[in-house]
Amino acid sequence: MNKTGTKTIETPRLLLRRFTIEDAEDMYENWASDPEVTRYLTWPTHTDVDATRALLEDWVAKYADGAFFNWAIELKSTGRVIGNISVVHLREDIDEAVIGYCLSRAYWGQGIMPEALTAVMDYLFDAAGMNRIAAYHDSNNPKSGRVMQKAGMKWEGTLRAADRNNQGICDKVLYALLRSDRAPQ
Numbered sequence: 039m040n041k042t043g044t045k046t047i048e049t050p051r052l053l054l055r056r057f058t059i060e061d062a063e064d065m066y067e068n069w070a071s072d073p074e075v076t077r078y079l080t081w082p083t084h085t086d087v088d089a090t091r092a093l094l095e096d097w098v099a100k101y102a103d104g105a106f107f108n109w110a111i112e113l114k115s116t117g118r119v120i121g122n123i124s125v126v127h128l129r130e131d132i133d134e135a136v137i138g139y140c141l142s143r144a145y146w147g148q149g150i151m152p153e154a155l156t157a158v159m160d161y162l163f164d165a166a167g168m169n170r171i172a173a174y175h176d177s178n179n180p181k182s183g184r185v186m187q188k189a190g191m192k193w194e195g196t197l198r199a200a201d202r203n204n205q206g207i208c209d210k211v212l213y214a215l216l217r218s219d220r221a222p223q
Contacts, residue, residue: 041104054109064119066090068142078179133169152188177209186213
């Protein structure tokens with residue numbers, strides 16, 4: 039693994055970049071305070087912008103570590119931050135990154151998250167040298183699985199009662215993509 043850290047990635051509609059403290063209002067308003075967005079996540083809905091700001095202070099401090107990968111999803115047409123995508127678990131011994139993501143409800147169903155996920159996977163394979171990229175979702179949230187499928191990830195199985203989120207104990211549906219699964223570049 040190459041400890042490249044969070045570098046800016048551009049797609050046709052998105053700028054994936056490091057968070058700044060100034061993103062607190064957008065993050066709070068667009069997704070962190072929305073119980074529908076955080077429904078299947080492992081962290082609680084933020085009750086005020088100060089909670090969001092404190093989290094961002096922690097994330098910004100971690101950018102100095104080349105093994106920290108956490109992108110703000112900025113919509114280029116508006117300049118607003120509408121979500122995030124990050125490596126939530128890293129196994130350097132097997133060059134594996136597990137990705138998590140969330141997006142403002144106002145942008146669901148527009149192909150934004152598959153666009154971001156594809157770009158981040160390309161970066162993690164090509165720049166960071168990953169061999170395996172995985173993601174998982176609660177079986178009660180199949181739309182998250184569609185994001186993984188659209189980004190080219192392959193279903194690997196369902197682990198029964200293997201995770202906990204804001205809904206309680208849940209089944210964990212696992213997807214992954216290996217370097218060898220990718221089309222020749």
